[in-house]
Amino acid sequence: MPLSPEPDPGPAPGPTSSHDDLWTIGELAERAGTTVKTVRFYSDKGLLPQRTRSAGGHRRYAPDALDRLDLIRSLRNLGLPVPQVRRVIEEQPGAQGALKDAVAEQLRTLGSRMSALRWQESALRLVEESAPAERAERLRLVGALDTPPSTAPLARFWRAWLPPRMPPKARAAFLDAAVPQPPDAPSPAQVLAFARLCALVTRPCPTGPAARPTQPAAHRAAGARESALLYAGLAEAYDLAAPRMRAGADPEAGDALDCFVATYAAVMGARDTAVFRRALAGQLAVDPRLDGYWEQVAVVRTPEGGRAEPTPGMAHDWLLAALQPPLAA
Known part of the structure; x- marks a missing residue:
């Protein structure tokens, strides 16, 4: 069946x-x-x-x-x-705003963490590669930095140093030139240079009868108009000097020096004469010096293996040297 x-x-x-x-x-x-x-x-x-x-x-x-x-x-x-x-x-179905914002915020957070790690790595390499006699001091310097470091101490220093009645726009333009941004992926040398900058601007100023002035003479007489004129003119003079400095030229007379002198003459209400140039050279020679600051700025702004660009401080020194006799005669 x-x-x-x-x-x-x-x-x-x-x-x-x-x-x-x-x-x-x-x-x-x-x-x-x-x-x-x-x-x-x-x-x-x-x-x-x-x-x-x-x-x-x-x-x-x-x-x-x-x-x-x-x-x-x-x-x-x-x-x-x-x-x-x-x-x-x-979020409402189909909307993407919250997701987009969340992703963007997380990318910023990760970028900050990665930058901090790169700064820590370079700081450790700096300490590791330092000579024994330098290691403790360098550890102290870089150990005082946040990671990544803040530019706030540098900006505070310059705001106090600049003429008090300087217009905000002129002040902001100078700060852009004077305050270097921390590199995202610094070399050990750049970490050390930034640490030295922060140590320099936070060091107590000397006090007492023997203490030298901490600001240029031009600041003490500059109002809002004069300080704006001073720093706009100096920026133009530095820009004119930069190509000659990049070419390795020695300090020399020319358009850059003429602009440099004309700026001071306009601020001081004087004429550009040989007598004025000799007096200006003498005054600028005794003004407070910030050479160490600008040397470190050049290191911070120069990528490893790259060529240093002239800083405002370097250009100022180049023009001041051009102003000295016999070129000033």
Whole structure:
């Protein structure tokens, strides 16, 4: 007698699920490839709400919780903190603003961390490569820096040094030239130079009857108009001198020196004469010197193996040397 065919068993059963198409916390964790502890953590944070609870008080999740959990884990794997994850998943469907902002903020955070690590690495290399007699002092210098370092001490120094009535626009232009930005990936030499700059500007000024003035004579007589005129004219003179300095030319007379002298003459209400040039050379020669500052600025701004660009301080010294006799005669 022929056998009756076996009934079709239908598709193979999937993972065990609870009633009404809801999943237990273990079933959701299994489908997501994670742990129950992880699912419970996000549930407790309100990021992964359960649909309901069983009669015994156990959490039950709808199938769409799997997509929500995958999104949460993707965002967390990219380093986004829980508050940012919350803003992203609570945003209206189709909107991307919260996600875009969260990614941008995380990129900024990572960039700052990476820059800090590069500064720490270069500082450690500096200490490692230093001669034994220099190691302790260099460790003290670079150990005082934040990583990455702040330019705030340098800016404070120059704001106090510049003429008090200097217009904000002129002041900002000078600060751009005088305050070097920390390199993103510094060499050990650049780390040391920046540390020396910060130490220089935070060193106490000498006091007492024998202390020398700390500002140029031109500052003491400069009002708002004069200080703006002074620094705009000096910037022009430095720009004119820079090509000759790059070419390795010795200090010399020319357009740069004429602009340099004319600037001081205009501020002082004088005429550009041989007598004025001799007097100006004498005055500038006894003005406070910041040579050490500008030497370190040149190092900070020069990439490893690159060629140093003239700084305002270097250009000033070059022009002052050009002003000295016999060129001033």
